Amino acid sequence: DAGVIQSPRHEVTEMGQEVTLRCKPISGHNSLFWYRQTMMRGLELLIYFNNNVPIDDSGMPEDRFSAKMPNASFSTLKIQPSEPRDSAVYFCASSPQELEGYTFGSGTRLTVV
Amino acid sequence: AQKITQTQPGMFVQEKEAVTLDCTYDTSDPSYGLFWYKQPSSGEMIFLIYQGSYDQQNATEGRYSLNFQKARKSANLVISASQLGDSAMYFCAMREGRDNQGGKLIFGQGTELSVKP
Numbered sequence: 001d002a003g004v005i006q007s008p009r010h011e012v013t014e015m016g017q018e019v020t021l022r023c024k025p026i027s028g029h030n031s032l033f034w035y036r037q038t039m040m041r042g043l044e045l046l047i048y049f050n051n052n053v054p055i056d057d058s059g060m061p062e063d064r065f066s067a068k069m070p071n072a073s074f075s076t077l078k079i080q081p082s083e084p085r086d087s088a089v090y091f092c093a094s095s096p097q098e099l100e101g102y103t104f105g106s107g108t109r110l111t112v113v
Numbered sequence: 114a115q116k117i118t119q120t121q122p123g124m125f126v127q128e129k130e131a132v133t134l135d136c137t138y139d140t141s142d143p144s145y146g147l148f149w150y151k152q153p154s155s156g157e158m159i160f161l162i163y164q165g166s167y168d169q170q171n172a173t174e175g176r177y178s179l180n181f182q183k184a185r186k187s188a189n190l191v192i193s194a195s196q197l198g199d200s201a202m203y204f205c206a207m208r209e210g211r212d213n214q215g216g217k218l219i220f221g222q223g224t225e226l227s228v229k230p
Contacts, residue, residue, distance in 0.1 A: 033217065043204065043220040056217060089156060093218070102148065102208075102218055104158035 004105035006092050012111045018080040021108045024073055025094030029103075034067055034077050035091040037107075043091075049075065082112045116140065117207050117221035124226050126195045133180070134190040134224045136205030146208045147188040148218065149179065153201040161203075164188060195228045202226075 005024040013019050025032045033048040047057040049069045069075040079086055092105045118137045126132040138147065149161040164172045164179045172179040180189040192199055205221040
């Protein structure tokens with residue numbers, strides 16, 4: 001089991017550019033979550049999917065952010081256009097249906113200059 | 114309203130001693146799960162321990178135990194025999210609901226633990 005795989009590990013981009021973060025959940029996990037971590041706001045849930053369907057996107061900051069899960073083994077989080085305040089670590093996590101068993105990926109450290 | 118509260122931004126403990134990290138939560142859902150995660154300086158989120166709201170006994174995992182006091186709505190993490198490698202940020206988190214929607218994990222602000230040699 002390779003765990004939750006995120007790419008890239010680090011991303012540096014210029015303001016205004018499009019950024020795409022990728023996540024491969026653990027096989028068999030039905031739920032997928034995108035979190036953002038900053039010093040000021042801590043860990044925030046952006047959006048989560050259950051069986052590939054978005055369930056709660058109330059944490060998505062604004063229309064510049066979008067997330068997709070075209071199949072059970074892949075999800076993307078896109079920021080277009082990116083801004084310096086989007087700089088953060090973005091985590092993807094997956095879990096089975098049950099209450100326990102959240103597994104996080106290693107995160108993507110995004111820096112927008 | 115804050116659902117998960119960790120009142121200790123930072124803690125120090127001497128190596129080999131035990132330490133308790135506080136966590137209180139707020140929910141009206143009778144079914145929920147409580148989690149503790151460790152985040153070392155390398156940044157990854159490491160799952161430590163889980164307690165279900167219907168579990169009769171406190172959860173234990175090696176040197177980690179969860180002091181679950183349901184009436185007080187507290188879920189404190191106890192680390193016994195602290196090691197230098199325990200120095201990290203520790204997050205308490207809660208997941209509500211036994212529905213089939215998956216349930217989102219809500220985190221506290223974290224406690225930074227420093228273990229002194």
